Amino acid sequence: MVEVESFIYRQLESSPLFYTNFSNMRQSALRTVQFDGFSYTLQMNPARIQSATADISKKPDTSRCFLCRANLIQGQIPYEYNDDFFIAVNPFPIGENHLTIISQRHQDQGIMNIVDKFVTMADDMPGYVVFYNGPKCGASAPFHLHLQACKAVSLPVFAQIETLKRLYAVDCAEFSDTNVYKIDDTTRRFIVVQTMNRSQLQYHIEKLLREINMIYQTAEPEVNVGILFDDGYYTATIFPRDKHRPEEFFRTGADRIVCSPGYADLAGMIPVSVRENFYSITDNDIRSIMRQVCISSENFDALHISL
Ligand SMILES: [Zn+2]
Incomplete structure (x- = not known):
């Protein structure tokens, strides 16, 4: 079990930077954009500008990699999790108790x-969503393996999943103790796996990732995946991706929308680093952005969940 609360407390207590950034995030302005049966939350978060515009084409060596242990920012405390990963409090949080889970190598x-x-990791942090951003779909440091976690309450999709299944499931496969759904909610196309059985969860996630690799002819799938373990029950959400950034990102002038969607955006919490964007983004903008970055209709049709 990861003692998240006491670890966060220790980090905020000992570093004014972390304390300030967490306070700012908790007080940030929020705006809800409503769709039929679900919603997205926009979060005004200027501190995310570096992450939203990160140039991931340059591969830094370990001396400049900000996830290598030797380069943690001053005052950042590593939590010794296991032989493979350590945990650090995210210095630019977008959700409650936002953590980065960082490979030791x-x-x-x-x-x-x-x-x-x-x-x-999901087992060890009940009530938290542990999430992964593929190298070209939201990870601002694709050169150093890492996952993230935050409280499930910060990611709207989890409270909306039963409604999304009821209104927007386009396919459902029921196995002995595991259900898999394909959902197309007019903005996102994604897969939900629900089970109480740990090994079945792993089996189905791995099977889906292999399917996605076959469709996209990749060895490492471009996906955003989040797993919540709560009250003995797993809910995994898997978002296969077509694109890293939508065309709105590359526009100039007032039409530009600075966004590089990662797992949090797809899970319904969109951090917005530019003030004008925060006030002007409409439901049509969100639909356009999500439609471009998520798996295409043809590829989603080709993704079989019942094999
Ligand atoms: Zn590194």
Whole structure:
């Protein structure tokens, strides 16, 4: 079990930077954009500008990698989790108790070989969503393997999943003790796996990732995956991706929307770093952005959940 609350307390207590950034995030302005049966929350968060505009084409060596232990920011406390990962409080949080779960080794972002460890992290942090951003879909440091976690209450999709299943499930596969759903809610296309069985969860996630690799002809899938373990029950959400950034990101002038959607955005919490965007983004903008970055209709049709 990870003692998250006391770890966060220790970090905020000992560092004015972390204390200030957490306070700012908790007081940030929020705006709800309503769709039929679900919603997204916009969060005014200027501190996220570096992450939203990160140039991920340059690969830094370990001396400049901000996730390597030797380069943690001053005052940042590592939590010794296990032989593979340590945990640090995220200095630029977007959710309650936002953590970064960092590989002890400097190695590329990749999910195929760590699904069992990923599920164990969810086991060790009940009530938290542990999430992964693929190297070209939201991870601002794709050169150093890491996951993140925050309280489930910060990610709207989890409170909306039963409604989304009822209104927008386009396919459902029921196995002995596991249900898998394909959901197309007119903004996002994604897969939900629900079960009480840990090994079945791992099996189905790995199977889906292999399917996504087949469709996209990749060895490492571009996906955003989040797992919540709560009250003995797992809910995993898997968002296969077509694009890293939507065309709105590359516009100039007042039409530009600065966003690089990662897991949190797809889970309904969109941090907005530019004030004008925060006030002007409409439901149509969100639909356009999500439609571009999520899996296409053709590829979603080709993704079989009942094999
Ligand atoms: Zn590194």
